[in-house]
Amino acid sequence: xxxxxxxxxxxxxxxxxxxxxxxxxxxxxxxxxxxxxxxxxxxxxxxxxxxxxxxxxxxxxxxxxxxxxxxxxxxxxxxxxxxxxxxxxxxxxxxxxxxxxxxxxxxxxxxxxxxxxxxxxxxxxxxxxxxxxxxxxxxxxxxxxxxxxxxxxxxxxxxxxxxxxxxxxxxxxxxxxxxxxxxxxxxxxxxxxxxxxxxxxxxxxxxxxxxxxxxxxxxxxxxxxxxxxxxxxxxxxxxxxxxxxxxxxxxxxxxxxxxxxxxxxxxxxxxxxxxxxxxxxxxxxxxxxxxxxxxxxxxxxxxxxxxxxxxxxxxxxxxxxxxxxxxxxxxxxxxxxxxxxxxxxxxxxxxxxxxxxxxxxxxxxxxxxxxxxxxxxxxxxxxxxxxxxxxxxxxxxxxxxxxxxxxxxxxxxxxxxxxxxxxxxxxx
Numbered sequence: 210x211x212x213x214x215x216x217x218x219x220x221x222x223x224x225x226x227x228x229x230x231x232x233x234x235x236x237x238x239x240x241x242x243x244x245x246x247x248x249x250x251x252x253x254x255x256x257x258x259x260x261x262x263x264x265x266x267x268x269x270x271x272x273x274x275x276x277x278x279x280x281x282x283x284x285x286x287x288x289x290x291x292x293x294x295x296x297x298x299x300x301x302x303x304x305x306x307x308x309x310x311x312x313x314x315x316x317x318x319x320x321x322x323x324x325x326x327x328x329x330x331x332x333x334x335x336x337x338x339x340x341x342x343x344x345x346x347x348x349x350x351x352x353x354x355x356x357x358x359x360x361x362x363x364x365x366x367x368x369x370x371x372x373x374x375x376x377x378x379x380x381x382x383x384x385x386x387x388x389x390x391x392x393x394x395x396x397x398x399x400x401x402x403x404x405x406x407x408x409x410x411x412x413x414x415x416x417x418x419x420x421x422x423x424x425x426x427x428x429x430x431x432x433x434x435x436x437x438x439x440x441x442x443x444x445x446x447x448x449x450x451x452x453x454x455x456x457x458x459x460x461x462x463x464x465x466x467x468x469x470x471x472x473x474x475x476x477x478x479x480x481x482x483x484x485x486x487x488x489x490x491x492x493x494x495x496x497x498x499x500x501x502x503x504x505x506x507x508x509x510x511x512x513x514x515x516x517x518x519x520x521x522x523x524x525x526x527x528x529x530x531x532x533x534x535x536x537x538x539x540x541x542x543x544x545x546x547x548x549x550x551x552x553x554x555x556x557x558x559x560x561x562x563x564x565x566x567x568x569x570x571x572x573x574x575x576x577x578x579x580x581x582x583x584x585x586x587x588x589x590x591x592x593x594x595x596x597x598x599x600x601x602x603x604x605x606x607x608x609x610x611x612x613x614x615x616x617x618x619x620x621x622x623x624x625x626x627x628x629x630x631x632x633x634x635x636x637x
Contacts, residue, residue: 227273228363231356234265239352244344248310255306258355259299266363267294274370286373294366301358309351316344397432397439399500404431405476406499407590414477416443416469427586484598486548487555495595496543508543518549530559532573535635537580539615539624544592547581547610551596554578568603576607580632584614 228234238258242251271291275282320340327333405414408422420428420443425436432439441448445461476498483495496508509517521528528534529550536550554560554574555567564570581596583589589612597605611631618624628635 228269229265231359234261235352235356235359239355242309242348242351244313244341244348246313246348251306251310255302258302262298262302262359262362263295266359267291267298267366270363270366270370274367274374278370278374281378282370282374283377286377290366290369290373294362294369297365298362301362302355305351305354305358309347312347312351313344316340316347397434400431401472402476402499403587403591404428405473406480406495406594407587409473409477409480409594414473416464416466419469419473424586430585431587480594480598484595484600486595486599487552494545496545499591509545511545514545514549517546518553522553529553530557532560532563532578535578535580537582539582541581541583541592541610542588544581544596544610547579547592548596548599550579551575571603572606575605575609580609580611582611582613582615582631584616586612 235258238254238261241254246254271287274290275287317340320336323336323340324333327336404419404423407427410422414422420436420439423436428439429435441459441461442463443461445459447456447458449455450457479498480495483491483493485491486494494511496511499508501507536547538544538546541547551571551574555570560570560574564573575597581592583592589610593610596610597608609632613627613631615624615627618627
């Protein structure tokens with residue numbers, strides 16, 4: 210469905226008067242944000258804002274969508290739209306709040322640096338006034354940006370509802386299995402590199418045996434189709450046409466076998482070439498060649514990961530020189546963050562002195578210093594393959610990479626207890 214079609218349909222379903230005025234929604238919350246707002250207060254404000262926007266924008270738009278579309282706006286569609294917009298809302302609001310907190314912190318750092326150079330009380334007063342003014346400007350900019358974000362969310366919510374429902378309506382009009390399965394294939398092709406990263410091995414993988422390397426439940430979770438569906442698309446077979454009730458034959462052959470097999474070879478060669486993440490001359494990493502999974506497991510770019518670890522080291526000087534210091538990524542998506550930690554530890558001169566043998570040093574790091582949780586089976590296998598696939602001649606005897614959806618336990622407030630079960634030797 211084209212963007213123009215969606216935009217054209219929105220005014221007929223939604224109008225500006227279905228929502229309360231933006232200022233009336235936001236001002237009672239944003240008035241608590243000022244230049245002296247702490248990070249904790251900002252987080253509390255964010256939580257209140259998320260609940261308010263969900264009630265006054267998302268729920269209102271979904272209610273109007275249900276009123277206008279009726280049975281065509283199914284329960285599953287409504288839940289999907291609500292989940293999608295809620296995630297988008299949280300991401301955009303969190304991003305805006307985080308930038309505000311960064312501005313606050315930067316302003317205070319600049320203030321303190323300037324005050325160090327002040328020689329008189331008059332100079333100190335001028336400096337304080339300057340940075341107080343800048344702090345207020347950050348607050349004003351933040352408030353305006355929040356208003357813009359909420360306005361954007363209104364439009365996004367409406368367009369998402371129209372897109373989802375109109376797409377569902379069109380989908381129900383398709384009456385052949387060929388049309389139905391081709392829709393699945395569009396997303397399936399993006400998942401192949403993820404499967405190869407997670408389950409690809411040294412033996413030859415082709416279209417003919419691809420279904421033998423991936424567990425059925427993982428395949429279904431990631432692609433939305435079963436391995437049986439995949440085999441049907443590949444090999445063909447008989448099926449019953451739901452509209453006519455007649456048994457028909459589908460020839461399969463929806464994959465170009467030569468292209469499929471060549472693509473597998475190219476990716477596995479890249480996987481092997483880029484496996485040694487200790488090689489600083491290596492600019493790329495394998496995740497440059499793996500599309501993000503459809504379930505919002507988005508890989509953090511390597512550049513951003515390096516910046517994160519640089520900041521960690523800056524705020525904790527010498528943290529990578531302590532053989533007893535531990536590091537954890539409780540919601541891994543690729544393993545890039547942990548590999549950057551491993552590299553810093555491995556290159557520490559103090560750890561080199563304690564563990565001159567590279568293999569012994571790596572085994573100490575993996576057994577005692579780095580911990581990671583992967584939320585899904587596919588992510589778990591991908592992170593294992595990446596984090597432990599750096600070298601063939603170093604055997605890692607023990608590691609602390611576990612399959613566990615930390616978010617689920619965090620929401621329940623039981624994450625600490627679950628960590629104790631996963632890592633009893635840490636005496637948490």
